[in-house]
Amino acid sequence: MTDVIIPNAGREQSTPQNADLRAAALRPVLETPRWWWPSIIVLTVLVLGGIAAWIYQVANGLGTAGYSDGAFWAIYEANLVTFIGVSYGGAVVSAILRLTHAAWRAPLTRIAEATALVTLPIGMVFIIPHLGDPSRIWELVWPPYWNLTSPILWDFFAVSTYLLATIVFFYLPLVPDAAIALETLEGEAPSTRVTVRKTLYRVLVGRFGGTPYERGRLNGAIGLIAIMIIPMAVSVHSVLSFAFASSSRAGYMETILPVYFVVAALYSGVALVVLTVAASRKLFHLEAFVTPRHFVRLGFLMIAFGAAYLYLTFTEYLIDGYSGTAGASAWVYQIVAGRYAIPFWIYFVAGGIAPLFIMMFKRLRTTSGVVVASLLVVAALWIKRLVIVIPPATEPLVNSPLAKGGVLAGNWGTYHFTWVPISITLAATAAIPLLLLVVFRFFPILSVSEIEELAEEHGTQEVGA
Amino acid sequence: MTTRHENELVAEDGAGRDELTAAAVTIGRRGLLRAAALGSLGVGVLGALTETLVAAAEPATSTPSGPVKQWCMIIDLRLCNGCKVCTTACQTAHYLHEDQTWMNVYTMTNAAGENYFMPRPCQMCEDPACVPVCPVGANFRTPEGLTLVDQSKCIGTRICMNACPYDARYFNWSDPVPAPRQPFKQEPEWPVPQVKGTVGKCIECAAMLPTGQLPECVTNCPMGVLYFGDLTSDAAVNGMGATIKISTYLAENDAMVFKEEYGTHPRVYYIPGHGQDLNNNPSA
Ligand code: SF4
Ligand code: SF4
Numbered sequence: 195m196t197d198v199i200i201p202n203a204g205r206e207q208s209t210p211q212n213a214d215l216r217a218a219a220l221r222p223v224l225e226t227p228r229w230w231w232p233s234i235i236v237l238t239v240l241v242l243g244g245i246a247a248w249i250y251q252v253a254n255g256l257g258t259a260g261y262s263d264g265a266f267w268a269i270y271e272a273n274l275v276t277f278i279g280v281s282y283g284g285a286v287v288s289a290i291l292r293l294t295h296a297a298w299r300a301p302l303t304r305i306a307e308a309t310a311l312v313t314l315p316i317g318m319v320f321i322i323p324h325l326g327d328p329s330r331i332w333e334l335v336w337p338p339y340w341n342l343t344s345p346i347l348w349d350f351f352a353v354s355t356y357l358l359a360t361i362v363f364f365y366l367p368l369v370p371d372a373a374i375a376l377e378t379l380e381g382e383a384p385s386t387r388v389t390v391r392k393t394l395y396r397v398l399v400g401r402f403g404g405t406p407y408e409r410g411r412l413n414g415a416i417g418l419i420a421i422m423i424i425p426m427a428v429s430v431h432s433v434l435s436f437a438f439a440s441s442s443r444a445g446y447m448e449t450i451l452p453v454y455f456v457v458a459a460l461y462s463g464v465a466l467v468v469l470t471v472a473a474s475r476k477l478f479h480l481e482a483f484v485t486p487r488h489f490v491r492l493g494f495l496m497i498a499f500g501a502a503y504l505y506l507t508f509t510e511y512l513i514d515g516y517s518g519t520a521g522a523s524a525w526v527y528q529i530v531a532g533r534y535a536i537p538f539w540i541y542f543v544a545g546g547i548a549p550l551f552i553m554m555f556k557r558l559r560t561t562s563g564v565v566v567a568s569l570l571v572v573a574a575l576w577i578k579r580l581v582i583v584i585p586p587a588t589e590p591l592v593n594s595p596l597a598k599g600g601v602l603a604g605n606w607g608t609y610h611f612t613w614v615p616i617s618i619t620l621a622a623t624a625a626i627p628l629l630l631l632v633v634f635r636f637f638p639i640l641s642v643s644e645i646e647e648l649a650e651e652h653g654t655q656e657v658g659a
Numbered sequence: 660m661t662t663r664h665e666n667e668l669v670a671e672d673g674a675g676r677d678e679l680t681a682a683a684v685t686i687g688r689r690g691l692l693r694a695a696a697l698g699s700l701g702v703g704v705l706g707a708l709t710e711t712l713v714a715a716a717e718p719a720t721s722t723p724s725g726p727v728k729q730w731c732m733i734i735d736l737r738l739c740n741g742c743k744v745c746t747t748a749c750q751t752a753h754y755l756h757e758d759q760t761w762m763n764v765y766t767m768t769n770a771a772g773e774n775y776f777m778p779r780p781c782q783m784c785e786d787p788a789c790v791p792v793c794p795v796g797a798n799f800r801t802p803e804g805l806t807l808v809d810q811s812k813c814i815g816t817r818i819c820m821n822a823c824p825y826d827a828r829y830f831n832w833s834d835p836v837p838a839p840r841q842p843f844k845q846e847p848e849w850p851v852p853q854v855k856g857t858v859g860k861c862i863e864c865a866a867m868l869p870t871g872q873l874p875e876c877v878t879n880c881p882m883g884v885l886y887f888g889d890l891t892s893d894a895a896v897n898g899m900g901a902t903i904k905i906s907t908y909l910a911e912n913d914a915m916v917f918k919e920e921y922g923t924h925p926r927v928y929y930i931p932g933h934g935q936d937l938n939n940n941p942s943a
Binding site for chain 1: 758759763765766767777779788791792793794795796812813814815816817818820821822823824825826828829830831832833834854855856857858921
């Protein structure tokens, strides 16, 4: 297969700029920095710790994770929502920015898509510790068992479809890059690593030859997936909210919940992209391609979703609190002034106000400012998901506290965090960088052909390269 | 909705039942949900198929050996002294943990601020909230009107615990209480011992009913609070041996169902007498 046509045949390709770009994109593949193995080992140990905790939970029952009949849903359900939520960053940065022809996205798309590719399966894995009897999980994929009226089954269908779309969306833009990478690797001294990568790239490239016609078709396909992935992303999180909302429980039974979930996912998704882009930029020396302007723009994008989220939170609590009905008002009271007040106000300050504040002032709106804001958003939105999931699941429906004469009286259930779900949550968090390191070990970290194409169209200045 | 037919059986000679079912709408909300859900999924054919299957599964009104029994429970709150013997009897019979109160006796407060007691078994809803939400169909309704859980199918998502408006469901968070060999095998009608990682709840002692035995809680209640009966024959008895004609008893004693506004149409009827409001609304 030495006759692979050079993808940008007819384009000048030996400019120093292009050479730099190609080298940078493949640097994580070809070089092993000193921190690489230690990081891999530490992260793997954390993941294994989570698996061990899960085995302990399977042996001893879900009670070891702090659950009880007074708190039947808690951290795993919140994690499921959080991790699937952050995978939306990929859809936004790649799909929405592609559709709006924002040229500056080019150096970010691969990292954003990889983040989506990695976080979505991690989120899906939370189905396993969530289930009381994970050994029967096959019933979810075995049609004779399907009960089509169940929101959980809709979730399962929606998320699986979205996973498929995410994989395709990662794969398609990779095709021309794999061709370029193959060409770059030709010059490398033969070693196992190079041979393995070459074989992989050949498979990915397939019969793609890089002719203008093929490029046109490929771009058409990518555009189509970009359009499709947006309603899919919206539907996944809407449907995820149905599992909560399709009940008669105050705090879950909210028509605002689907919108709320989607916006939260977009918000935290962009924040995670900021973090992965910042980390990649530092670790793999992408400073020449990912500039401070990228962070400021991502920051503005993030804060637009953040403001929308703040507005939805305000609307929800104001209306439910104002209604004065037993369930809804008691629930709002518990959140803003009762037993869930501390986590709620942590979200409000760290995830609602602080990021807005940081983005508002030019002096704070630096690269590190945006990174700090994103860190706050990711953490605060996880806490917010706990505040969404736990209070209604701990509220007794018979003999409710409000009926007993006061919103604080009564036997509210409580969720107690134990080491088991904390280890599993840590493991899932560690799995994000771990899997990203592995992904970038195999695939170019920058979408070279997209950057080159857009740089040609818009000038290097606009792309940021 | 065909599920309404059982009410008509007793409504013929019981005016009180009309009041009870006054809020009954012609299409159950679960049916509406099902229709909407299937529509939005765009599986019209599957939807029609499911409807057919559901229709086929509707309880038959009669068999060659007479009408299918329609079990119900009547709880006379005027008599309950809160001793919780029913709770313990149930837990002993089904080998349950102490916090698995399938029959839970709540201490309630009426509008005047006085306490009264309210036993709460599974309400055996005609339109159960817990059944449609299960992804693997582990919850089902028998022709006799009992909602049961198949613990050999349940995967433990707990979405049914989210759905039930009566907090009637209890999860097995750890290993169940060990049980000796049982007269019946582990099945939805007699889920003993319980299965770790699945949901359990009151079964109205389903496996004991065909043999003519009353549920454990009914037999053991020293106050005669709990009546168990059959709507088709319109008769119920309590543990003290008192027999009542259901339709007359419900009508004469202003019977009510718990949280009627949820549209679940429970088959557990409460006789009030403490100025209470079963809908749990403090303003009443
Ligand atoms: S009371 Fe709850 S568990 Fe029992 S049938 Fe009704 S919804 Fe289901
Ligand atoms: S009917 Fe049977 S299962 Fe239900 S509460 Fe009474 S004893 Fe327990």
